[in-house]
Amino acid sequence: MSRIGRMPVAVPEGVNVEIKGTHVSVKGPKGELSHTFPSGMLISFESDQILVQRPTDNRIDRSMHGMTRALINNMVVGVSSGYEKILEVNGVGYRAEVNGANLVLYVGYSHPVVIEPPQGISFEVDTRTRQIKVQGHDKQMVGQIAADIRKVRPPEPYKGKGIRYINEVVRRKAGKAGKV
Numbered sequence: 001m002s003r004i005g006r007m008p009v010a011v012p013e014g015v016n017v018e019i020k021g022t023h024v025s026v027k028g029p030k031g032e033l034s035h036t037f038p039s040g041m042l043i044s045f046e047s048d049q050i051l052v053q054r055p056t057d058n059r060i061d062r063s064m065h066g067m068t069r070a071l072i073n074n075m076v077v078g079v080s081s082g083y084e085k086i087l088e089v090n091g092v093g094y095r096a097e098v099n100g101a102n103l104v105l106y107v108g109y110s111h112p113v114v115i116e117p118p119q120g121i122s123f124e125v126d127t128r129t130r131q132i133k134v135q136g137h138d139k140q141m142v143g144q145i146a147a148d149i150r151k152v153r154p155p156e157p158y159k160g161k162g163i164r165y166i167n168e169v170v171r172r173k174a175g176k177a178g179k180v
Helices: 059-080 139-152
Strands: 016-020 023-027 032-036 042-046 049-053 083-090 095-099 102-106 113-115 121-126 131-136 162-165
Touching: 016 042, 023 059, 032 059, 049 059, 059 139, 083 139, 095 121, 102 121, 102 139, 113 139, 121 139, 131 139, 139 162
Parallel strands: none
Antiparallel strands: 016 023, 023 032, 042 049, 083 131, 083 162, 095 102, 102 113, 121 131
């Protein structure tokens, strides 16, 4: 039995869950998410808990059991408290700012890079610490937008300049040894 799949998903106050077969809709203070899961998974809502059960013990059902429960948990946590990823801008002259809802990056190119957030995503920039916060209620979308921002100027291994996650460790290289 899947250790993650058999755990119930606790539904906090203020979160409404609607289950129609394998289609789950979750609405909370941060937003609304819905997803249709693979047929065969038995999803039920009982006493402020969501339970996921698998119909058989074959390989596909076993692999979908834990994933279905994890996705439902991510939906519930997202609409109740939300998700955020923090990125850091390193480099002389590199900076980020918020212009309206858009994120504007000045990272060594001849032009500023403007990133428009999709619906449900917001940006915050702390100019003192040069940190970018990507916030939203959809965990997958927050991670994807943060990865797209990092891709604009990934950290390079010689000086460490670029955009990185706050807890990311960049392996540094020595560079040229110099003339003897």
